[in-house]
Ligand code: B12
């Protein structure tokens with residue numbers, strides 16, 4: 001038995017200055033190194049990641065290339081890389097993993113340059129696949145949970161894998177990234193913010209959400225000792241002074257959270273996370289004390305809609321009044337709520353969108369510091385939902401603006417078309433009319449000029465103040481239409497949009 005050697009690649013998705021630790025590859029690398037070895041190429045810092053991948057394959061022996069792929073702007077570089085590997089090393093197995101191949105497995109495997117797709121977590125399935133590949137044991141493929149593969153013309157989907165969060169006992173292999181300090185970024189949290197994922201998954205099953213489709217309503221928290229080990233390394237070894245938690249949904253059951261919050265309160269690293277309004281509202285005062293001590297600065301909360309009916313339809317499990325209450329609660333506790341909304345649903349498209357604008361105004365009255373993110377509602381196709389949820393509360397068939405059924409792409413290439421990149425980025429949907437699309441854009445322009453995000457460290461303060469003053473009459477009188485003067489000023493200042501760049 002030879003020890004498999006794997007090359008892991010994160011195709012470019014963001015600018016160097018926005019690059020954060022490629023956590024998916026770090027987690028996979030730690031798992032792969034238990035039975036073999038692995039190297040990492042991160043396209044967010046290495047702009048010639050295709051050339052460097054080919055060079056690595058030329059120089060050293062690898063048993064496969066594993067590529068992390070998320071829908072949206074990462075699709076094109078992922079295809080470019082896969083095609084280049086196939087062309088220069090035709091026998092090299094290519095494995096796709098991450099959100100795209102999990103949600104669109106058949107579409108990924110329809111490409112001639114994808115041999116294997118790993119659905120969901122990769123920590124167990126990928127090492128097993130690598131062992132099968134390096135031992136040339138085709139017969140073991142059928143036994144690997146979470147793997148989809150090609151048997152001649154046929155695509156085979158092995159059963160899902162159970163969900164797990166094993167503690168590797170050491171910190172992630174950050175040193176494989178060259179100097180890991182280059183991933184610490186200046187953000188509104190601090191001068192050296194690090195990204196970290198503590199818990200994995202989410203116990204909720206919102207119908208539109210990729211996380212629900214990936215984990216099927218399960219969550220696993222790390223042991224406090226593991227969190228302390230990772231955070232201490234980030235703080236004392238790398239010099240991180242703040243943390244952006246990439247947990248899918250940070251606040252879980254209170255009794256399980258307390259040991260983690262105690263660790264965080266001890267280390268006092270200002271932090272940002274994803275959260276739910278109900279979880280924050282139900283937190284006891286003693287836990288809030290820990291939250292304050294640990295220095296939570298901002299919580300991203302999926303408010304989604306002001307309509308109780310829509311929240312029920314999408315199985316959100318929270319209510320609009322909880323969104324209003326959480327804005328007030330955050331204000332009292334010195335936490336900025338970053339509230340995201342989904343406008344332009346396929347039904348009641350215009351009315352719901354206008355109601356959302358009004359609701360956002362109310363939130364701003366309650367807590368002017370609330371940050372608002374406006375997405376277009378772009379649900380997953382039924383086939384992408386987790387197998388446990390497929391067919392449960394199916395939404396009405398999606399129709400485009402001409403009343404024709406929406407047909408999702410059948411190949412990765414089709415997903416690179418601008419309209420589908422926009423769909424994946426929640427920026428556009430086939431049922432939006434030009435008028436409504438424009439209306440959403442105008443509202444967002446007025447709102448973000450009136451209330452520039454606290455996360456924008458780049459624009460000078462005077463520019464933000466000037467834009468805010470210029471937008472104030474439009475905001476007060478609801479004159480959102482065609483804010484040409486703000487668009488012009490914005491082009492010069494380029495205010496940041498929190499949902500595009502993360503922190
Ligand atoms: C960091 C991040 C980014 C980074 C880029 C990350 C990168 N690749 O360099 C940035 C900020 C650029 C980004 C952008 C986008 N993102 Co993003 N992002 C995340 C975030 C917060 C963390 C990802 C992460 O590191 N997780 C930790 C690791 C350990 O988990 P993981 O990535 O899932 O990896 C595991 C498995 O997926 C699998 N796996 C992953 N890769 C591979 C590869 C192989 C070979 C194998 C075998 C397995 C495997 O194994 C890993 C270990 O278990 C997630 C939310 C979340 N908490 O996961 C959203 C998330 C992945 N993003 C999402 C989306 C939609 C986007 C956007 C496309 C759209 C948007 N509006 O946000 C944008 C693009 C915007 C733009 N215009 O540029 C969605 C995906 C859902 C979906 N429907 O596809 C998520 C889930 C957020 C959400 N809740 O909606 N994102």
Ligand code: SF4
Pocket residue numbers: 202203204205206209210211212248249276302316
């Ligand atoms: S609570 Fe958030 S992360 Fe969890 S399933 Fe719902 S939208 Fe997704």
